Amino acid sequence: MRQLMPAIGILLVMLTTGCSHQLQRQTCVKLTPEVNYCLAPLLQSSSNSEQALSQKISFTHGEKHHELLTELALDTSDMTLVGLAPIGQPLFTVTYNGGEVLSQQNVLMGEDFKAEYLMAIMQLIYWPHEQVNGYFNQGEMIDFDCQQPRCSALMVNEKHAITIDYSDDNPWKSNVSLHFPAANITLVITPLL
Template structure:
């Protein structure tokens, strides 16, 4: 019984310890930047980050912690990174780590401001807030996303897999999101950004 309790406690604490470790590694060679909370997604569509309160209100857990493998494809280029997504009533935190273990970036959004700490190797042109915005499009309730979206509308559409969403404007589909499970937090998620010829695949890591 005691062993089971210790193992359960370790499972709860491990993601937080990993996030703290990544933060300490990143601070050794990084720059602190305050980012804009509104980002252009495609064409004239713009999304402004919103708090996690509505997400947590529908979750059986007070906090959400999710480790992910994120793959990016653009033309012939392919890149991968590990991410740790943390949600609580105060803030949303997204930590990025290269597959070989190098800390890349940390984003902290408190509902008002977005602080970005990223490796100097990424350069100032790298904007991790775009990935945070995509994460909100994926996991936030559709109604909440649309309240913070201009120049487009996110809709749930019929498809032959558990769940599909699409960001549309007057010109047509801008972004398509498909889920392998009706529960987004358990699903493999595929995101296609049509205008940029970008494909993102997100796999949760148990």
């Protein structure tokens, strides 16, 4: 048994280090066949203080439903999003420094996970419209009247390509529902206290 212990330890180290890999991602994403969005610059806080938001995200794509816990952290130099499975298993860490997107992700996320899309969606939800609108090749984010305290949409050819409903005027304190019909995606974000 003593002879097996070092071998088991080495195997465990190999398995845990082999479970994730780092990838450099694109800063521009295709949201619809006609709309590209390039990540906007980082938000500049007047107090230069760090902002962090813990969230539960429920994600539906077609018939598939997933939940994860995230931590979104912003400071003057980085936007970082960390994702965990509901049981606490690390899934990904994505960082945008205003110039490039790097993702460290668990191999269980698969090749289809595109971290840059998640960063783009977070900007559309939390950044002011005037800061993201210059980074679409066409279309723009607008607010529109609805039954919620606030509703926004990505308008493309006079149609809502993406809609975002907020339970509060301040997106950072709000429950958020994002509907993206072209991609068959619904995202529900609940802030955690």
